[in-house]
Amino acid sequence: xxxxxxxxxxxxxxxxxxxxxxxxxxxxxxxxxxxxxxxxxxxxxxxxxxxxxxxxxxxxxxxxxxxxxxxxxxxxxxxxxxxxxxxxxxxxxxxxxxxxxxxxxxxxxxxxxxxxxxxxxxxxxxxxxxxxxxxxxxxxxxxxxxxxxxxxxxxxxxxxxxxx
Amino acid sequence: xxxxxxxxxxxxxxxxxxxxxxxxxxxxxxxxxxxxxxxxxxxxxxxxxxxxxxxxxxxxxxxxxxxxxxxxxxxxxxxxxxxxxxxxxxxxxxxxxxxxxxxxxxxxxxxxxxxxxxxxxxxxxxxxxxxxxxxxxxxxxxxxxxxxxxxxxxxxxxxxxxxxxxxxxxxxxxxxxxxxxxxxxxxxxxxxxxxxxxxxxxxxxxxxxxxxxxxxxxxxx
Numbered sequence: 001x002x003x004x005x006x007x008x009x010x011x012x013x014x015x016x017x018x019x020x021x022x023x024x025x026x027x028x029x030x031x032x033x034x035x036x037x038x039x040x041x042x043x044x045x046x047x048x049x050x051x052x053x054x055x056x057x058x059x060x061x062x063x064x065x066x067x068x069x070x071x072x073x074x075x076x077x078x079x080x081x082x083x084x085x086x087x088x089x090x091x092x093x094x095x096x097x098x099x100x101x102x103x104x105x106x107x108x109x110x111x112x113x114x115x116x117x118x119x120x121x122x123x124x125x126x127x128x129x130x131x132x133x134x135x136x137x138x139x140x141x142x143x144x145x146x147x148x149x150x151x152x153x154x155x156x157x158x159x160x161x162x163x164x
Numbered sequence: 165x166x167x168x169x170x171x172x173x174x175x176x177x178x179x180x181x182x183x184x185x186x187x188x189x190x191x192x193x194x195x196x197x198x199x200x201x202x203x204x205x206x207x208x209x210x211x212x213x214x215x216x217x218x219x220x221x222x223x224x225x226x227x228x229x230x231x232x233x234x235x236x237x238x239x240x241x242x243x244x245x246x247x248x249x250x251x252x253x254x255x256x257x258x259x260x261x262x263x264x265x266x267x268x269x270x271x272x273x274x275x276x277x278x279x280x281x282x283x284x285x286x287x288x289x290x291x292x293x294x295x296x297x298x299x300x301x302x303x304x305x306x307x308x309x310x311x312x313x314x315x316x317x318x319x320x321x322x323x324x325x326x327x328x329x330x331x332x333x334x335x336x337x338x339x340x341x342x343x344x345x346x347x348x349x350x351x352x353x354x355x356x357x358x359x360x361x362x363x364x365x366x367x368x369x370x371x372x373x374x375x376x377x378x379x380x381x382x383x384x385x
Contacts, residue, residue, distance in 0.1 A: 049248060052292035054285060059244040090246060095367060096317060097246055098348040117249045118369060158252060
């Protein structure tokens with residue numbers, strides 16, 4: 001009887017160890033995946049320009065940097081606030097300005113892409129509600145290799161940092 | 165011989181008067197002001213073809229531009245990037261002026277997209293930047309006639325079955341155009357003087373400090 005109890009305890013202990021190991025492995029895998037997602041692109045200074053009430057289009061700005069050794073291609077972009085999102089750059093010819101959509105934004109290893117007012121922006125279209133100052137917008141990038149990356153950008157009245 | 169001499173003298177005098185007149189006109193424009201950002205016109209042009217309405221639906225004619233200086237920007241409210249940036253800069257220029265200077269200045273936004281920019285929409289839009297903004301709108305033909313004062317080029321465009329359709333200035337948008345069409349436009353800020361004359365423009369990119377510096381010199385005049 002005593003031998004039976006000891007055997008059961010030993011089995012339970014082994015099971016517990018396996019469970020712990022499984023949990024540790026899962027956590028490691030999850031962390032690794034997150035790390036990979038977070039490192040696909042370095043994103044800094046993300047913010048969304050507050051629009052006047054009643055407007056349904058917003059512009060988001062940020063600096064993207066590819067610190068990996070592979071070409072990174074953003075094949076899809078979305079935002080939780082809006083039905084559509086797309087990268088735009090302003091094309092200037094003399095004094096004329098026209099917006100041009102950038103499909104499949106590519107960043108070579110070490111390259112960066114700066115989205116800033118008057119030059120390039122992530123256009124967030126058909127918002128589901130009026131965004132207010134201080135709201136947070138979750139932006140989601142999908143890459144050509146099937147991976148993805150999310151970031152959160154605050155809604156601000158004007159560009160953070162020093163101005164002219 | 166005497167007649168030839170007389171004719172030459174008249175021609176010489178006429179030429180001198182012409183050069184003097186041109187010089188005086190330029191002197192009147194810029195005086196002794198050295199502008200940082202403003203590109204003054206060699207000769208001012210009286211603004212005409214002003215047959216518009218403000219964001220309250222009131223008629224606006226050429227008299228609106230008399231008695232005050234005006235800074236004008238042409239754009240459209242559906243623009244999420246450039247137009248809000250420019251209006252924010254104009255509002256910042258205005259906020260940095262003292263009350264006396266503010267009373268000498270009109271801040272004006274002219275829509276190039278009257279189909280989407282209703283008076284009500286412009287009212288809320290402009291109040292967001294500064295309640296002193298005057299919004300001007302009209303029919304496409306009226307807006308185009310007014311924009312011609314400044315030689316402003318603009319057009320609207322959209323994709324239909326993969327084909328880029330361009331709608332020139334002055335024309336109404338087709339009924340079947342998608343709601344997301346774009347407006348291609350010049351992004352200068354135009355300056356109108358107190359006699360309702362187009363005096364010059366600030367080319368992009370704009371700097372609040374530079375506009376302010378030029379404007380303060382003019383407001384002293």
